[in-house]
Amino acid sequence: MHTVRTYKYMVVEDEYLIRENIIKKINSLNLPLELVGEASNGKDGLALVEALQPHLLITDIKMPQMDGLEFTKQLHTTYPYIKAVILSGYNDFTFAQQALRFGVKDFLLKPISVENLNTCLQKLVIMLDSEYSHTAALSVDVHTLSKEEISNLIEVYLHENFKKEISLSELAHKLGFTSDYLSRVFKKYKQESPIKYITKLRINEAKQLLINYPDLDIKKVGELVGYNDAFYFSRVFKTNTNLYPSEYRIKNHKL
Known part of the structure; x- marks a missing residue:
């Protein structure tokens, strides 16, 4: 029987209620994910990433000081191993797609459904499992x-x-x-x-x-x-x- 790995995640979103709602939804899922930090902009997010070294990160596309596009660009340059997911509304969906150039693994449209969030995070957990073990045992x-x-x-x-x-x-x-x-x-x-x-x-x-x-x-x-x-x-x-x-x-x- 293998020991289930727990992966650290962060949420970077400038709207407090949306950020807390995302965290609440993730916590309701049966996934080996542990919240280690949250930020309201990309600048603060990068500082937390350096300190906390998360495995997975969810970020909004539009934020003050440093938006999600610049944030994921810098993230990809310095921490390419972190799995990033972009949050976007319909109006900036095309803008969010540009983030794929910076290694973003997925993007989710607001309002985020539990089902879509669950599917996205399951895939990322498998990716992480695969990287941490030659014959990865799925944590899902x-x-x-x-x-x-x-x-x-x-x-x-x-x-x-x-x-x-x-x-x-x-x-x-x-x-x-x-x-x-x-x-x-x-x-x-x-x-x-x-x-x-x-x-x-x-x-x-x-x-x-x-x-x-x-x-x-x-x-x-x-x-x-x-x-x-x-x-x-x-x-x-x-x-x-x-x-x-x-x-x-x-x-x-x-x-």
Whole structure:
């Protein structure tokens, strides 16, 4: 039985009532999150980040002294490992999207529903779990989720870990399910098996490495996308593209 990790979070929002409402909603969720600080602007938020080192941060887009866009920009430059979520109204939704350039993981429209907040934070918890453990045990209690929510969380897990050796049976064991059950649930909502999904992610990553890094050894490309056996990597790549990695690189080489 693993020990559930607790992740620290901060809320940066200039309107006190909205800030407290967000905290109240987060506290109502069954998530391993601990509030460590709150601020009313980006300038104060940065000072708190330095002192408290949170794992996750929720910030409004429009604030005095330093707005959310500049805040997330500085956050990304100095603390790229912190997961940031932007809050915005419909009028500044396009403005909020610009923050994606600064590594923002998600943005939520006001007024924030508990459901959307829960879905967003579940995904971020999985990302954090994945970063803190090679075979991450999810801290989210999946037994309280619907089948569709389980499939979404598995998708996030696979997306965060496809470059590593992934064992669906090991993941299933950690979650308290069978691998067959997880495969059926995933395929029902994603229209493909977990194995096919992982393979698609790996092949797409390999394609960009082959094209953008022409001097990178084929064996190394395979290792970087989760295939330690170079021959197996070449075989899987050809099965999915009708070309061996070397052939794909030559065909798509840009002069």
